[in-house]
Amino acid sequence: MAVWALGINHETAPLDLRGRFAFALDQIHPTLTGYRESIARRPEAALLSTCNRTELYGAGDQASVEPTLDWLASTGGVSAHVLRDHAYILREDQAARHAFRVASGLDSMVLGEPQILGQLKDAVRAAEAAGALGTTLHQMFQRSFAVAKQVRTSTDIGAHSISMTAAAVRLAGQLFENLKDIHVLFVGAGEMIELAATHFAAKAPKSIAIANRTLERGEKLANRFSADAIRLSDIPDRLHEYDAVISCTASSLPIIGLGAVERALKQRKHRPLFMVDLAVPRDIEPEVKDLNDVYLYTVDDLAKVVQTGKSNRQAAVAQAEAIIDAGVQSFMHWMEQRDPSQGVVPLIRQINAQTDAWRATEIQRARRLLAKGEPVEAVLEALSKGLTQKMLHGTLAELHTGDSATRAATAQTVSRLFLRDKS
CATH class of the missing domain: 3.30.460.30 (Glutamyl-tRNA reductase, N-terminal domain)
Known part of the structure; x- marks a missing residue:
């Protein structure tokens, strides 16, 4: 294995x-x-x-x-x-x-x-x-x-570690003079968005909105932050209302396209738009990053920020x-x-197989004696003696084999294995 x-x-x-x-x-x-x-x-x-x-x-x-x-x-x-x-x-x-x-x-x-x-x-x-x-x-x-x-x-x-969402707040703070004056849109309602919303809410922005494919789930998260809940389909028409957009969904295709952002910038009269795409695959088309007045960060872009303080740890x-x-x-x-090819596992298996064979032999012998009408006590006595003799035969033979040093070493091992309860 x-x-x-x-x-x-x-x-x-x-x-x-x-x-x-x-x-x-x-x-x-x-x-x-x-x-x-x-x-x-x-x-x-x-x-x-x-x-x-x-x-x-x-x-x-x-x-x-x-x-x-x-x-x-x-x-x-x-x-x-x-x-x-x-x-x-x-x-x-x-x-x-x-x-x-x-x-x-x-x-x-x-x-x-x-x-x-x-x-x-x-x-x-x-x-x-x-x-x-x-x-x-x-x-x-x-x-x-x-x-x-x-x-x-x-x-x-x-x-002192800095999370992805905390890093996003730090970057937003570098762009906007005061986070209390901004409107924030979160796209998605999963764990990452919940963490991001918690960090941004601590800065008391002017408003928060949650956009999610399932409106009910979006409303549930929105209620925690006194936020508005909107549908994903509403984003293109309302994107211009928000200064910061943080997105993290499980969508396999981008949710926010280049055209939607271009239209939003015109309506915003080119006021800066801060965007964070925490999703993999992307939620925001990568071409958006090339637009003037858009500051788009992906999970990889946040890597340098979150490394702060690493040397101290x-x-x-x-x-x-x-x-x-x-x-x-x-x-x-x-x-x-x-691993059957290593250690004591093969030996353990051989011992188990040997004792199972001895047990089977003695049980078969006991059944034959019972069938002949032998007393149960006598059969049990013979069974127990047969098992112990088979189990001890090799050990007792080894105690009489070799020179004195070998016998002494064998005696110590046998004593440790069989006389552990000896006081």
């Missing part, structure tokens, strides 16, 4: 390529099912997809890794060569270490951010629901969650890496114990 991780992230692949491999949570079940059906020996599998990464974790035959890359490339509509140029393939302890670092927030764009742990847990639950999560990946992820908790509670890895990073190393060693030891 081997474990591996195949993926792309914000450090290895551009935003538009990551967008090709973005999967909503409700897509994971059918995606994993299709993947496993395409592989000859169905491996254990889990799929993690966020705005910063798409990663497929597997456990099974190492030969499944290359077909996995081909399958993923086909799913994203790119050649295997293109994907290979941007992907990373990690095996065994490196795969486990990567999973532990991801869960602990060490591989995130925002160092120490806690959101990724919840996303990873969602991915594991989705894999379990799809019947794709076996013993090995289950063990690896449960250990990664435990390590992440230890990192969070034992180090300052999350101290290097001591915490070192502590976290030590915790992760210990967790990886423990997991790999568990893997080795389960």
